[in-house]
Amino acid sequence: MGGRITALDVLRGVAILGTLGTNVWAFTHPGGPAGFLADFGDPADALLRMVTNGKFLGLLSILFGIGLAIQHDSAVRRGLRWPGWYLWRSALLLFEGLIHYVLIFEFDVLMFYAIVSVLVAYLVGRSSRVVMGWMVGMGAVHLAFVGLLTAAMLAGVAQTSDPTIAVSTASWWGQVQSRIDLFAVFRAEGFFVLPLSGVLFLAGVRLFKAGALEDSSRGARIRRRLVVWGLGVGVPLNVLTTLAGPEWFAVDRYVCAPLVAFGLLGAITAFVHHAGAPGFLRRGVTAVGRSALSCYIGQNVIASVLCYRWGLDLAARFGHLGAWFAAGTWLVVSALLMLGASWWMKRFTRGPVEILWDRAYRAPQRQPATT
Numbered sequence: 001m002g003g004r005i006t007a008l009d010v011l012r013g014v015a016i017l018g019t020l021g022t023n024v025w026a027f028t029h030p031g032g033p034a035g036f037l038a039d040f041g042d043p044a045d046a047l048l049r050m051v052t053n054g055k056f057l058g059l060l061s062i063l064f065g066i067g068l069a070i071q072h073d074s075a076v077r078r079g080l081r082w083p084g085w086y087l088w089r090s091a092l093l094l095f096e097g098l099i100h101y102v103l104i105f106e107f108d109v110l111m112f113y114a115i116v117s118v119l120v121a122y123l124v125g126r127s128s129r130v131v132m133g134w135m136v137g138m139g140a141v142h143l144a145f146v147g148l149l150t151a152a153m154l155a156g157v158a159q160t161s162d163p164t165i166a167v168s169t170a171s172w173w174g175q176v177q178s179r180i181d182l183f184a185v186f187r188a189e190g191f192f193v194l195p196l197s198g199v200l201f202l203a204g205v206r207l208f209k210a211g212a213l214e215d216s217s218r219g220a221r222i223r224r225r226l227v228v229w230g231l232g233v234g235v236p237l238n239v240l241t242t243l244a245g246p247e248w249f250a251v252d253r254y255v256c257a258p259l260v261a262f263g264l265l266g267a268i269t270a271f272v273h274h275a276g277a278p279g280f281l282r283r284g285v286t287a288v289g290r291s292a293l294s295c296y297i298g299q300n301v302i303a304s305v306l307c308y309r310w311g312l313d314l315a316a317r318f319g320h321l322g323a324w325f326a327a328g329t330w331l332v333v334s335a336l337l338m339l340g341a342s343w344w345m346k347r348f349t350r351g352p353v354e355i356l357w358d359r360a361y362r363a364p365q366r367q368p369a370t371t
Helices: 006-028 031-040 044-048 053-076 086-103 110-124 128-154 172-181 183-190 194-210 217-243 246-274 280-290 292-307 314-321 324-345 352-365
Strands: none
Touching: 006 031, 006 053, 006 246, 006 280, 006 292, 006 314, 006 324, 044 217, 044 324, 053 086, 053 110, 053 128, 053 194, 053 246, 053 280, 086 110, 086 172, 086 352, 110 128, 110 183, 110 194, 128 194, 128 217, 128 246, 172 217, 194 246, 217 246, 280 292, 280 324, 292 314, 292 324, 292 352
């Protein structure tokens, strides 16, 4: 498959902006990320959080698997050894994720994507039977984790929040120190969902190889099934688990939300194939998707400056508005990302972080960097 895949750029853009919709609650809470964790089970905002909670992160995981499959196919076509230099790519991603976590955002996902990508890199070229075996195995481990956590929460021996965590947003350096001191706390979820990430990565690999992104009859059949199961079944289940209370948090976020993510993949891809010429909004989302890594980091930087006390301190002044302030912040940051990405991508073929990352990736290979 030559050239860029338009649907993939749109999907990435939606996933990045949707992930912001999940993270924005941590930025806009008057108590910052620690306050967000303490109030995460608040039923008042549960249904609104449900719109983004876990779904777009799941979609991003599937898309990462699709990207890995594309890189594998490209390496095979060129006769290159695999995984070869892809492992260096994973190492760079791990380092970048660590820097992003320490300096910018407590809930970074890049570190865990880097870890999972190493495993999937060794599986992407294996037979369907082997890949499916790994998916079933990791899926079983994940469901066992979710089941144990849910049972513990129903029994009252576990909870989704920890009111004892204290992180001040008055100082950027103070936040950095807190992220280091509370590394185990803020990184716990990522380690918990490593099996789920593996399943979603491999699902992305299989969907790409099956033609889910193609504008073809087989692609349309796959997308219809994704929509039926992901949206027709996943959304009602997601609503039920959300309304059931915080005890069902693990099922809601780590089972139902990823199921909905598959439906989003099918629905958005179908829309791209059947829509007419892209308008301003779709062009903006596409630009965000083409510079996904830059926008992922950029959205967290912008939201930090807007909301934290060491920045404009908007969370202290408007955080009491709850969902209204969260939604408004999401709209402002999303608009800035789309405008900025559109301006940049008219002048360059890669986002700013992607350019630096590409140079670091090619440096030990003695290959010329591309911009």
